Amino acid sequence: MTQIAPEKPQTEAHSHEQPLSWRRYFSFSTDHKVIGIQYIVTAFFFFLLAGIFAMIMRGELVTPPIDLVDRTVYNALFTMHGTIMLFGWTFPVLAGLANYLVPLMIGARDMAFPRLNAVAFWMVPVFGFLFLFSFLVPGGPAQAGWWSYPPVSVQNPSGEWLNGEFLWLLALTLSGVSSIMGAVNIVTTIVRMRCPGMSWFKMPVLVWTMLAAQIIQLFGLPALTAGAVMLMCDLSFGTTFFDPAQGGDPVLFQHLFWFYSHPAVYVMILPVFGIFSEVFPVYARKPLFGYKVVAVSSFIIVALSAVVWVHHMFASDTPGWMRMLFMFSTMLISVPTGIKVFAWVATIWGGKLRLDTAMLFALGGLINFVFSGITGIMLSSVPVDIHVNNTYFVVGHFHYVIYGAIVFGIYAGIYHWFPKMTGKMYYEGLGKLHFWLTFIGTTLNFLPMHPLGLMGMPRRVASYDPEFAFWNVVASIGAFLLGMSTIPFILNVVASWIAGKKAVDNPWRAIGLEWLVSSPPDVENFEEIPIIVSEPYGYGKTEPLTENMGG
Amino acid sequence: MKFKTILILVAIALILGAISIWVGQISYSWLPPQASAESKLVDNLFSFLVTLGTFIFLGVTGTVMYSVLFHRAGRYDLSDGPHIEGNVTLEVVWTAIPFLLVLWIAVYSYQTYQEMAIRGAHMHMPEAIEPAYAKPIDKSIEPMTEIEVEAKQWAWIFRYPEQNVTSTELHLPVDRRAHLILRSPDVIHGFYIPAFRVKQDIIPQQDMDFEFTPIRQGKYRLRDSEYSGTYFAAMQADVVVESKEDYQKWLAEAARKMPSAAPNQAASEYAQREEKAATAGWATIIPVPAPMVNYHPASK
Numbered sequence: 001m002t003q004i005a006p007e008k009p010q011t012e013a014h015s016h017e018q019p020l021s022w023r024r025y026f027s028f029s030t031d032h033k034v035i036g037i038q039y040i041v042t043a044f045f046f047f048l049l050a051g052i053f054a055m056i057m058r059g060e061l062v063t064p065p066i067d068l069v070d071r072t073v074y075n076a077l078f079t080m081h082g083t084i085m086l087f088g089w090t091f092p093v094l095a096g097l098a099n100y101l102v103p104l105m106i107g108a109r110d111m112a113f114p115r116l117n118a119v120a121f122w123m124v125p126v127f128g129f130l131f132l133f134s135f136l137v138p139g140g141p142a143q144a145g146w147w148s149y150p151p152v153s154v155q156n157p158s159g160e161w162l163n164g165e166f167l168w169l170l171a172l173t174l175s176g177v178s179s180i181m182g183a184v185n186i187v188t189t190i191v192r193m194r195c196p197g198m199s200w201f202k203m204p205v206l207v208w209t210m211l212a213a214q215i216i217q218l219f220g221l222p223a224l225t226a227g228a229v230m231l232m233c234d235l236s237f238g239t240t241f242f243d244p245a246q247g248g249d250p251v252l253f254q255h256l257f258w259f260y261s262h263p264a265v266y267v268m269i270l271p272v273f274g275i276f277s278e279v280f281p282v283y284a285r286k287p288l289f290g291y292k293v294v295a296v297s298s299f300i301i302v303a304l305s306a307v308v309w310v311h312h313m314f315a316s317d318t319p320g321w322m323r324m325l326f327m328f329s330t331m332l333i334s335v336p337t338g339i340k341v342f343a344w345v346a347t348i349w350g351g352k353l354r355l356d357t358a359m360l361f362a363l364g365g366l367i368n369f370v371f372s373g374i375t376g377i378m379l380s381s382v383p384v385d386i387h388v389n390n391t392y393f394v395v396g397h398f399h400y401v402i403y404g405a406i407v408f409g410i411y412a413g414i415y416h417w418f419p420k421m422t423g424k425m426y427y428e429g430l431g432k433l434h435f436w437l438t439f440i441g442t443t444l445n446f447l448p449m450h451p452l453g454l455m456g457m458p459r460r461v462a463s464y465d466p467e468f469a470f471w472n473v474v475a476s477i478g479a480f481l482l483g484m485s486t487i488p489f490i491l492n493v494v495a496s497w498i499a500g501k502k503a504v505d506n507p508w509r510a511i512g513l514e515w516l517v518s519s520p521p522d523v524e525n526f527e528e529i530p531i532i533v534s535e536p537y538g539y540g541k542t543e544p545l546t547e548n549m550g551g
Numbered sequence: 552m553k554f555k556t557i558l559i560l561v562a563i564a565l566i567l568g569a570i571s572i573w574v575g576q577i578s579y580s581w582l583p584p585q586a587s588a589e590s591k592l593v594d595n596l597f598s599f600l601v602t603l604g605t606f607i608f609l610g611v612t613g614t615v616m617y618s619v620l621f622h623r624a625g626r627y628d629l630s631d632g633p634h635i636e637g638n639v640t641l642e643v644v645w646t647a648i649p650f651l652l653v654l655w656i657a658v659y660s661y662q663t664y665q666e667m668a669i670r671g672a673h674m675h676m677p678e679a680i681e682p683a684y685a686k687p688i689d690k691s692i693e694p695m696t697e698i699e700v701e702a703k704q705w706a707w708i709f710r711y712p713e714q715n716v717t718s719t720e721l722h723l724p725v726d727r728r729a730h731l732i733l734r735s736p737d738v739i740h741g742f743y744i745p746a747f748r749v750k751q752d753i754i755p756q757q758d759m760d761f762e763f764t765p766i767r768q769g770k771y772r773l774r775d776s777e778y779s780g781t782y783f784a785a786m787q788a789d790v791v792v793e794s795k796e797d798y799q800k801w802l803a804e805a806a807r808k809m810p811s812a813a814p815n816q817a818a819s820e821y822a823q824r825e826e827k828a829a830t831a832g833w834a835t836i837i838p839v840p841a842p843m844v845n846y847h848p849a850s851k
Binding site: 066069070071072073075076139140143144145147149151152155157158159244245250284285286287289290291292293315316317320323324327328332335339341342343345346348349350351352353354363366367370371374375377382383390391451454455456458459460461462463464465538539540 | 636
């Protein structure tokens with residue numbers, strides 16, 4: 001596997017791909033760095049789109065009665081907001097970061113299967129188009145929430161064969177296939193293509209967490225994809241897997257759905273744990289505290305993530321023993337995640353901190369994650385969950401996870417590796433403005449959801465009782481602020497990419513293979529394959545990382 | 552020096568502990584009034600989790616904020632921090648303590664759950680063989696009242712089988728264990744009364760047993776908690792908890808009334824939408840017609 005890139009195709013690739021023109025980003029490129037950036041930029045488009053959906057919803061929720069959009073429109077908006085945020089933004093942007101960073105960090109010239117990689121990416125615009133196209137079919141897009149629980153999801157009020165739910169299921173299946181392709185590729189790359197000397201315990205934690213996350217994709221996604229196909233058969237081809245009126249079992253779908261969709265949270269948060277583990281040591285100038293434990297705890301999380309899914313179904317038709325068992329397994333996850341949190345805190349402690357934008361986002365993300373972890377433990381406790389299940393408390397909790405921790409981590413990663421990806425420095429002032437707007441917006445938007453849920457406001461409602469008005473107005477202000485917070489980010493990225501100061505190879509004085517190559521790296525990354533001689537995160541020491549590369 | 556450090560740590564822990572207990576006490580006010588026996592149990596557990604959570608949150612973020620304020624690199628300081636790779640004792644401690652906390656939370660939650668004795672369809676078995684779940688919350692509570700609950704797109708209908716009374720308002724006698732049979736003919740709905748802290752999904756085509764004990768007179772809100780389609784948000788009903796006498800009086804009066812059409816938000820919104828013809832929305836499942844019941848708020 002290490003001789004995967006013989007000399008001849010390499011020079012061919014050079015003459016083919018150079019000069020570094022913007023056009024290659026719109027081509028069927030097989031360069032992992034191009035694909036990585038393609039993923040990230042495409043995903044960001046969907047992020048903005050689903051964000052606009054959220055702002056329309058928050059506009060509706062400014063007042064208690066239904067007055068801005070029709071109920072069917074509201075239901076379509078929350079369905080597509082959740083779906084696109086997950087399958088159009090979070091998964092693809094993380095696939096993009098994995099694509100860009102993993103080969104560089106393990107000293108490989110590309111991914112194991114470059115063409116498969118490109119195919120997996122080009123499926124994103126295809127299923128993204130299907131999601132958008134569903135707004136144009138009679139009956140409108142899917143309106144059953146991103147869980148798409150039957151029987152609601154198969155009621156098909158329009159009566160049309162080509163309906164929004166059908167397109168939704170088709171797109172979801174394609175997304176699943178694309179993610180499985182990506183997972184096969186990333187796992188193979190990490191297992192087989194590490195450079196000489198890079199043993200497991202010399203890999204950066206980001207590589208560990210990416211591997212852990214993609215292994216979840218491999219065992220979990222087939223369940224969801226099968227569930228989606230079965231639901232499509234129920235909807236369009238007359239089967240009755242989940243139809244209670246004809247002997248089917250709607251709760252079976254919930255099991256299939258959550259068997260993947262809870263571990264999916266770890267598919268999203270594990271790479272962000274990786275980003276935190278890379279960013280904190282660089283900006284605190286200290287080694288990652290307890291590196292080996294942090295690395296291994298990722299796999300404890302993977303194992304536990306496979307046995308917690310029923311905690312989404314405590315108020316569903318689940319027997320008491322199942323509730324108690326899954327309550328306990330869910331609570332156990334706090335142990336390996338706690339290990340990571342304490343390790344990051346200890347990494348920062350006594351360091352020499354530099355609060356650049358990437359560090360600010362990582363710190364903000366860490367604080368938000370701790371908060372969401374605590375509300376997560378509350379939710380895992382069955383009696384409390386029975387009260388707040390399917391209320392805004394849950395919505396607040398998972399937005400703290402997905403926005404507060406995951407999106408913050410993604411921003412931290414994008415700022416940290418921006419000089420490497422583009423060869424340009426971003427504007428620090430705009431970055432800090434972006435951070436503060438995002439942090440304040442997140443707090444205003446998602447914190448009020450917790451009291452709302454405790455008071456008993458169900459999620460997914462287009463109208464609500466007047467007693468909930470105050471916190472809803474605050475949340476809506478936060479949502480609009482979050483929308484605005486993307487403006488300095490876009491401005492920063494576009495302006496600095498075009499006219500920013502040229503970045504040196506290693507602007508943050510970071511330790512890692514990706515910082516030993518030029519910014520941006522050449523097409524095949526390494527002129528000579530590096531030979532690793534020391535562990536990652538050697539801050540405070542003078543040991544070289546490799547035998548044969550400078551720095 | 553070491554003794555001084557320990558003293559400082561203990562002092563900090565005491566201050567954080569005091570703040571956490573205070574927040575834990577406040578947390579009761581974040582919840583609706585305690586209108587059922589179950590709500591007291593849930594709120595105690597919640598308050599305990601808030602206390603513990605506040606302590607951990609303040610401990611972790613306090614440490615982070617301290618580092619951010621006092622461990623900053625000087626402007627021209629390009630040196631690295633100390634090369635500390637880890638500390639086995641510390642790592643064992645911060646694995647063991649969370650593990651013990653988790654055990655504590657799990658046991659407390661388990662006990663609360665048993666005392667609540669929540670039932671679902673699967674637990675429909677003779678009283679005699681379920682001692683683990685049937686531990687009554689309060690010995691003084693009177694025997695059950697049986698009510699059939701029908702949830703459909705998008706109306707709640709309550710039927711009192713002994714008097715053959717139907718209603719769109721759920722009336723319950725105070726201090727008496729309520730036994731409900733939940734049914735749905737169409738999709739999954741969720742039976743949720745926030746003031747009672749109880750919730751149960753209603754799986755279509757099944758009889759689901761459900762129990763709780765109202766302990767406070769007043770009017771509360773029942774909401775559908777499992778997304779059920781277009782008019783989901785409008786699927787609400789009032790719950791009236793009243794004294795035994797008032798309850799009997801209400802039942803007797805309702806039994807004398809002829810069934811009439813109850814006001815129904817989904818049905819009336821749909822009718823309005825059809826009238827306007829120029830639909831701003833997409834196709835919807837047609838709501839069930841306004842239910843014909845003996846008692847509804849407008850029938851007074």
